[in-house]
Amino acid sequence: MTKPVYQNFINGQFLGNQSGATFAVKNPATDEVIYHVEVADEYIQNAAIKSAEKGFAHWSTLTPIERSRILLKAVNLLRTRNDELAKIEVLDTGKPWQEAECVDVQTGADVIEYYAGLAPSQVGQQQMVAEDFYYTRKEPLGICAGIGAWNYPLQIACWKSGPALAAGNALIFKPSEETPLGAIKLAEIYIEAGVPAGVFNVVQGAAEVGQWLTHSPDIAKVSFTGEVGTGKKVVASAASSLKEVTMELGGKSPLLVFDDADVSQAVSAAMLGNFYTQGEVCTNCTRIYLHKSIYQQFIEELKTRTEQNVIAGDPLDPKVNFGALISKKHQDLVMSYIDKGIAQGATLLTGGKTLSPESAPNGYFVAPTVFIDCSDDMTIVKEEIFGPVMSVLVFEDEEDVIQRANDTHLGLAAGVFSQDIKRAHRVIHKLQAGICWINSYGNSPAEMPVGGYKQSGIGRENGIETLDHYTQTKSIYVGMGNIESPF
Ligand code: NDP
Numbered sequence: 001m002t003k004p005v006y007q008n009f010i011n012g013q014f015l016g017n018q019s020g021a022t023f024a025v026k027n028p029a030t031d032e033v034i035y036h037v038e039v040a041d042e043y044i045q046n047a048a049i050k051s052a053e054k055g056f057a058h059w060s061t062l063t064p065i066e067r068s069r070i071l072l073k074a075v076n077l078l079r080t081r082n083d084e085l086a087k088i089e090v091l092d093t094g095k096p097w098q099e100a101e102c103v104d105v106q107t108g109a110d111v112i113e114y115y116a117g118l119a120p121s122q123v124g125q126q127q128m129v130a131e132d133f134y135y136t137r138k139e140p141l142g143i144c145a146g147i148g149a150w151n152y153p154l155q156i157a158c159w160k161s162g163p164a165l166a167a168g169n170a171l172i173f174k175p176s177e178e179t180p181l182g183a184i185k186l187a188e189i190y191i192e193a194g195v196p197a198g199v200f201n202v203v204q205g206a207a208e209v210g211q212w213l214t215h216s217p218d219i220a221k222v223s224f225t226g227e228v229g230t231g232k233k234v235v236a237s238a239a240s241s242l243k244e245v246t247m248e249l250g251g252k253s254p255l256l257v258f259d260d261a262d263v264s265q266a267v268s269a270a271m272l273g274n275f276y277t278q279g280e281v282c283t284n285c286t287r288i289y290l291h292k293s294i295y296q297q298f299i300e301e302l303k304t305r306t307e308q309n310v311i312a313g314d315p316l317d318p319k320v321n322f323g324a325l326i327s328k329k330h331q332d333l334v335m336s337y338i339d340k341g342i343a344q345g346a347t348l349l350t351g352g353k354t355l356s357p358e359s360a361p362n363g364y365f366v367a368p369t370v371f372i373d374c375s376d377d378m379t380i381v382k383e384e385i386f387g388p389v390m391s392v393l394v395f396e397d398e399e400d401v402i403q404r405a406n407d408t409h410l411g412l413a414a415g416v417f418s419q420d421i422k423r424a425h426r427v428i429h430k431l432q433a434g435i436c437w438i439n440s441y442g443n444s445p446a447e448m449p450v451g452g453y454k455q456s457g458i459g460r461e462n463g464i465e466t467l468d469h470y471t472q473t474k475s476i477y478v479g480m481g482n483i484e485s486p487f
Pocket residue numbers: 147148149150151152174175176177178205206207208209210211214225226227228230231233234247248249250251281282283384386412457
C-alpha cells in the first residue's frame with residue numbers, strides 16, 4: 001500500500017515543494033515506514049516567511065480577547081480529538097498509548113488554554129513624571145520560530161505556539177523529522193478554530209531547515225527544545241541577527257532520598273522519572289542519591305517493581321506501559337552507554353539489554369535498566385543518556401550530597417524525598433536546578449514556569465513570565481506642557 005506524503009503547511013494550507021525532496025518516517029515499535037514528508041526547500045522557506053508576515057499583520061491587530069476566543073476554540077478541538085491525536089503520537093514516538101491518551105494532548109491543550117486566558121490581562125504601566133507621563137505597551141515580537149524535539153512532539157508545538165500566538169505573534173514551527181505529524185494536525189486545528197492563515201506555519205526537515213530558521217533575519221525569536229550541543233549552535237546562529245532565544249535543553253537531574261523518606265513513594269518517583277516515556281524525558285532523575293540507611297530497602301523494592309510491573313510491547317495495547325525508543329540509532333546509543341557503565345565498573349541491578357517483545361518484535365526497545373555501585377565520575381552518571389537507564393549512588397551527609405548533586409554543568413531539574421519539611425526546603429533551595437520537586441517528581445502544570453539553570457537552558461516555558469518573553473515593551477512619553485529648548 002502506498003504511504004501518504006505530507007506537504008509543508010503554509011498560509012493555512014498544504015504547499016508542495018519544488019525540489020521534490022522527501023523523507024520517510026518510521027514507527028519505532030515496528031520499524032516500518034508509516035508516511036513520507038516533503039522537505040521545506042528554499043521555495044517553501046520563502047513562502048513561510050511571506051505567509052507569516054501576512055498572518056502577523058492581521059493577527060497582531062486583533063484585541064487579546066479576540067485572539068483568546070479563537071485559541072479557546074482550538075483548545076476545544078484538541079480535547080475533542082484527543083484519541084485521534086494521541087494515536088498519531090504513539091505511532092510517531094513509540095510511547096505507550098496509556099500515556100499519550102491522558103498526557104500528551106491534554107497538557108498541550110492546557111497550555112494554550114492558560115495563555116488564552118492570560119493574554120487579555122497582560123497590561124503595561126503608566127507613571128507621572130512631573131506634569132508629563134509615560135506609558136508602556138506590550139507589543140508582539142513579529143515572526144517567531146519554534147524548533148521541537150521528538151519526545152513530546154504535539155505538546156512541544158502547543159507549548160511554543162500557545163504563548164506566541166496569545167501575545168499576537170506569528171510562528172513558524174519545525175518539528176523533529178522523526179515526529180512531524182502532530183504539528184501538522186495542530187496547524188489544521190488552528191485553521192478550523194479561526195486562527196488566520198499564516199499565523200501558524202509548519203516547515204519540515206532536519207538540521208538544515210532548523211539552521212535556516214535560526215539564521216533568518218526576518219525572524220525575531222527562536223524557541224528551541226533539544227540537546228545542549230544543538231542549543232549552543234542555535235544560540236550562535238541566532239546571534240547573527242540578535243534574535244531573542246528560549247532554550248529548553250537536556251539534563252542529568254538528581255533525586256535525593258533521605259533516611260526519613262517514604263521509601264515506596266520515592267521508588268515510585270524514581271521509576272516515573274526514569275522509565276516514563278521509556279526514559280526519553282528531559283527532566284528525568286537519572287542520578288538517584290540514596291541515604292545509606294535506606295539503600296537496601298530501596299533497591300530491593302526497585303528491582304522487584306521494575307521486573308514485575310514494567311510491561312513492554314505494542315505501544316497501542318492499553319496494558320503496555322513501556323514503549324520503544326525513537327530510532328535504531330538511539331537504541332544503539334543507549335546500549336553503548338550501558339556497555340560503558342559495565343566497562344567502568346557499575347553493576348547491573350536489572351535490565352541492561354535490548355528487548356524484543358512478542359507483540360512488537362521489531363521495535364527499538366531497551367529494558368528498564370538500573371545500575372548500582374556507581375560513582376560520580378562514571379560516564380553514565382555524568383552524561384544525559386535519554387533512555388531508561390538509572391544510576392544509583394549512596395550518601396551519608398546532607399552537605400556532601402548537595403555538593404555532589406550540583407557538580408555538573410547541567411541544571412534542569414532536581415528532587416528531594418524527606419518527611420522533614422525543614423530539610424526538604426533547605427536542601428531544594430541549595431540545588432542548582434530550574435525545576436524542582438519535593439516528595440513528587442515530574443508534574444509540570446501549565447501554571448508552573450519550567451526551564452534550566454546552567455547549560456540546561458535559557459528562559460522559561462509556561463507560567464506567567466513566558467508571555468512577557470513573547471512581547472517587547474514600547475515606552476511612550478507624553479509631554480503635557482511646553483518644550484524647554486535652548487534653541
Ligand atoms: P536535537 O537537539 O537533536 O534536535 C532538536 C531539534 O533541533 C530537532 O527538530 C532537530 O531537527 C533540530 N536541529 C538539529 N540540528 C539543528 C541546528 N544546527 N540548528 C537548528 N535546529 C537543529 O534534540 P532531540 O530531538 O534529539 O531531542 C532530545 C533532546 O531534547 C534531549 O537532550 C532532551 O533533554 C532535550 N529536551 C529538552 C526538553 C526541555 O524542555 N528542557 C524537553 C524535551 C527534550 P531533526 O531532529 O529533524 O534533525
